[in-house]
Amino acid sequence: MGLARDARILKDGELFVVSDERGDLRRTLPGAGVYARDTRFLSELWLLLNGEEPELFDSSAERTNTAIFEFGNAVFRDEEGRDILAHTISLRRCRSVRRGTLDEELVLENYNAFDITVELAFVFAADFLDIFEVRGFPRERPRGRILLPQQQDHSLRLAYRAPDDVLLETEIVFSRQPDTVTTEPSATHLSELALPRMLLPGHDQLIRAPGMIHPPRAFVLFHLKLPSHGRERLALRIAPRELLERRIAVRVPDVSRLTEPVEPPTYSFARARTDHELFDRVLQRSLDDLRALLTPFPGGRLVAAGIPWFVAPFGRDSLIVSLQMMLFAPELALETLRFLARYQGRKHDPWTEEEPGKILHELRFGEMVRLGETPHSPYYGTVDATPLFIVTFCEVMDWVGTPALFDELFPAVQAALHWIDQHGDHNGDGFIDYGRISPRGLVHQNWKDSHNSLLFPDGRDPVPPIAAVEVQGYVYQAKRALAAVLQRFGKPSHQVLVARLRAEAEQLRARFEQRFWSESDQFYGQAIDGQGRLVPAISSNPGHCLWSEIIGPERAARVVERLFRSDLYSGWGIRTLASTMPHYNPMSYHNGSIWPHDNALIIAGLRRYGYHREALRLASDLLEVAVSFPYYRLPELFCGFGRDEAECMVPISYPVSCSPQAWAAGTMPFLLRIMLGAEARAAERRLTLRPAFPDWLTEVEIRRLRFAGTTLDLAVRRQAGRYTLEVEADPGITVVLAGSSDDFRR
Structure with missing residues (x-):
């Protein structure tokens, strides 16, 4: 199964998310979802502004655990009958994955000379497919039962009971209570659905495609009042329950915390x-x-x-x-x-x-x-x-x-x-x-x-x-x-x-x-x-x-x-x-x-x-x-x-x-x-370097290189076809420069 080239992919720990360039998880993008432990805990997540898709200006997922999506509104008529021009309301969608949750903050800003009340709607669904199913591998046994979405105050719960009686849950918590939550009934016995046949890339065998599995959807609606030249925020947190073995509490998101830059996971590399x-x-x-x-x-x-x-x-x-x-x-x-x-x-x-x-x-x-x-x-x-x-x-x-x-x-x-x-x-x-x-x-x-x-x-x-x-x-x-x-x-x-x-x-x-x-x-x-x-x-x-x-x-x-x-x-x-x-x-x-x-x-x-x-x-x-x-x-x-x-x-x-x-x-x-x-x-506490640099490279510095129970800094430079070495290391560590010229070029 292929992904669109404009897919946005984020990961931290065991949790990762695959979305389209808008940040949406839709049925039209094969493989879209929020995943953990080889399970898709959320298969749909998309938003509408006053009943329309906002216009995407740009998006980026350059950082491996953070993405930003910038939108402008389409033309719409507000509650007072006024025609609101396109691109007069901005919507910024900031997404991050960290510590077993997906956090999302939405910032709406009104550039009109008057206050506006807008409708912000979310659509959620979770099919809880095994990742092998998402990739198109056939099942030999009937699947379990998807439960209807349940709302309680600020939260929405999507759940699935597996054939071995394992309960999987996806908890979605909002920073404010939704104005309305409705559900769309759909098939909950997924094993009986007729699935189309497709070719898995790299294989010749026909397999079943999972694209027709439609779990029940939940529609969540917020009415947000935007002051003239003012902004409003809404945050949500998505937490797969399989990741909560460490008993991470699912709390109402703190909007101020979500606006802080998300640092990528740390690991000490040289x-x-x-x-x-x-x-x-x-x-x-x-x-x-x-x-x-x-x-x-x-x-x-x-x-x-x-x-x-x-x-x-x-x-x-x-x-x-x-x-x-x-x-x-x-x-x-x-x-x-x-x-x-x-x-x-x-x-x-x-x-x-x-x-x-x-x-x-x-x-x-x-x-x-x-x-x-x-x-x-x-x-x-x-x-x-x-x-x-x-x-x-x-x-x-x-x-x-x-x-x-x-x-x-x-x-x-x-x-x-x-x-x-x-x-x-x-x-x-x-x-x-x-x-x-x-x-x-x-x-x-x-x-x-x-x-x-x-x-x-x-x-x-x-x-x-x-x-x-x-x-x-x-x-x-x-x-x-x-x-x-x-x-x-x-x-x-x-x-x-x-x-x-x-x-x-x-x-x-x-x-x-x-x-x-x-x-x-x-x-x-x-x-x-x-x-x-x-x-x-x-x-x-x-x-x-x-x-x-x-x-x-x-x-x-x-x-x-x-x-x-x-x-x-x-x-x-x-x-x-x-x-x-x-x-x-x-x-x-x-x-x-x-x-x-x-x-x-x-x-x-x-x-x-x-x-x-x-x-x-x-x-x-x-x-x-x-x-x-x-x-x-x-x-x-x-x-x-x-x-x-x-x-x-x-x-x-x-x-x-x-x-x-x-x-x-x-x-x-x-x-x-x-x-x-x-x-x-x-064993000899000896590091040997035999440098050979391409024409476009003349200098390499490495700091905190781990070797023989200690760390060292080194710099190798080439000038006029010859290499030199500078080293800062503990006593007893030997760094040798062997083959100190570009003789191989002649």
């Missing part, structure tokens, strides 16, 4: 400044988005994958974001590891695809999960989260590791390693692979998880179990990195494991080079299927293998050359699939689109192999992309049309994407680390 204003704006946008996506869940806090459809814990997404943010907040990765360790697989369960040691894919809390209609309690259908868990652990140990932290997390790492070795290879060919087990599970379980993201050139589907090319690199990286961490933090008894891990990594590398390389294409295939056949799709996936360093130097050169041919490189980035492939589509989800996080991992790999020019070219492309999108926000993905195509003077947006999205938000912080070439060794 501070960065460069001499490039646009880069700084994109970077700040990214950090603000990541703060907004940081969400408290049962079991801990971590970055949700994206708004609106993926405000949930995702193993792969949270781990990649943690790696992207290591320079700015290594504690974020630590929180992520602890959270995922709490939910680490303990048993074999075909419904959820849980296995001992496996890291979860997705965790949900809505009605369909409670009733057992979906396996997301959590669902473990991911092949790459488990090796990425080990990779992230090793990065955390390098940045902030201590013996105590090693002892705390190593049992979970051992369990993850056990899953890789004992459960990850289903057909014994020496490669970690996947195949759907749960009837409601994912067909593809690597990062390109849409149903048609992996095809033979003739359109045939590969036969599971499927070994994805980039996942072998993750396993190789995990084993090599873990061996190094064990050398630094492990006990003498771990040295046997160190030798084993290194040997297994080299054996995997040899098998990988033998089986995944295509001589005819001079490139790595996208996967090997269960019948041992190489899927010879030319894709971005092997670019991740540069990041994991599983590729030998000679073939790495061929991979880099192939990535930058015009069928893969669009001028804006590396496509997910080459335009020469039969199933290429630049408007598809995974078969020709461009993903910023995908490119960021490729950029990291290019730097590791010494391809600095190519890395900086891609980094510059991504900056241009970010600047071209609203709020300087990198999108989750965008279309793969070439920069040289007449219709592609700017990157073309993809209509079905999350905004903000975690991987995309983590890209710019990650690029800054890549450009600095920052590599940490907490």
Whole structure:
């Protein structure tokens, strides 16, 4: 399900709201609503001024938890029979989400030379749909019963009794008592409604659309007297009861309090400044988005994958974001590891695809999960989260590791390693692979998880179990990195494991080079299927293998050359699939689109192999992309049309994407680390920088960088092709500038 490009999205904690550019929640905007814990607690909210929609002048949701909407009145006749001209009454709608509630203040100002009484009407409705239903997934069981709206003094109550007898409520409280409240009866047994069939974007299967579910509406009317050149205020607060486990009181809103600026949620990131204003704006946008996506869940806090459809814990997404943010907040990765360790697989369960040691894919809390209609309690259908868990652990140990932290997390790492070795290879060919087990599970379980993201050139589907090319690199990286961490933090008894891990990594590398390389294409295939056949799709996936360093130097050169041919490189980035492939589509989800996080991992790999020019070219492309999108926000993905195509003077947006999205938000912080070439060794209290800046960047300052139990400030500057370093750090911390010139440019 797509969102309109002019949708306004706000989030704080577990609560988020999706509205149109007017701030309204309407049936005409798919997905509009107020959400929490995977439930839509309000599906309609719109307003009328004297029976007409006020004219929208402008709106903005640049801040992640605050939006402003500016309106002017349409022509109307007042109670005294006077014709009131258009644009003589202003209406400002100020919305914020914070501490589990949606607050809204309306300020009306009369610019006429006489007093006017106006009617301000609100329409409310709540369907209490599970977010899977909102996205179009079919129900297997009848839904519960929606109760009729109830008014009491200043408040309005919307409620729903679920089939498992859970009561969900939405409390709407006004700063003054409404003049009238009326209700519109509608169907309350929603399971009997005939729903149209539609295509969910990225899928070919027909599914039911939720657009015809119409819960009862409540109409709330206020009469407001506006003095000449005076103003009047009205405030309301919307509180989903599922968020009130902490017993937050729902009170009549204090209008004076609502007018105060709303500060975004705080999280301590390192501070960065460069001499490039646009880069700084994109970077700040990214950090603000990541703060907004940081969400408290049962079991801990971590970055949700994206708004609106993926405000949930995702193993792969949270781990990649943690790696992207290591320079700015290594504690974020630590929180992520602890959270995922709490939910680490303990048993074999075909419904959820849980296995001992496996890291979860997705965790949900809505009605369909409670009733057992979906396996997301959590669902473990991911092949790459488990090796990425080990990779992230090793990065955390390098940045902030201590013996105590090693002892705390190593049992979970051992369990993850056990899953890789004992459960990850289903057909014994020496490669970690996947195949759907749960009837409601994912067909593809690597990062390109849409149903048609992996095809033979003739359109045939590969036969599971499927070994994805980039996942072998993750396993190789995990084993090599873990061996190094064990050398630094492990006990003498771990040295046997160190030798084993290194040997297994080299054996995997040899098998990988033998089986995944295509001589005819001079490139790595996208996967090997269960019948041992190489899927010879030319894709971005092997670019991740540069990041994991599983590729030998000679073939790495061929991979880099192939990535930058015009069928893969669009001028804006590396496509997910080459335009020469039969199933290429630049408007598809995974078969020709461009993903910023995908490119960021490729950029990291290019730097590791010494391809600095190519890395900086891609980094510059991504900056241009970010600047071209609203709020300087990198999108989750965008279309793969070439920069040289007449219709592609700017990157073309993809209509079905999350905004903000975690991987995309983590890209710019990650690029800054890549450009600095920052590599940490907490055990040695040594931070090494190998800077390589693009032409548009000459200075980077970072303050309060967390490393080895302390914080430090540093500044790297380039002048006449040479780099200099300034550091303020505690005694015993060593920061080294290696490779202090731009020799690679010559």
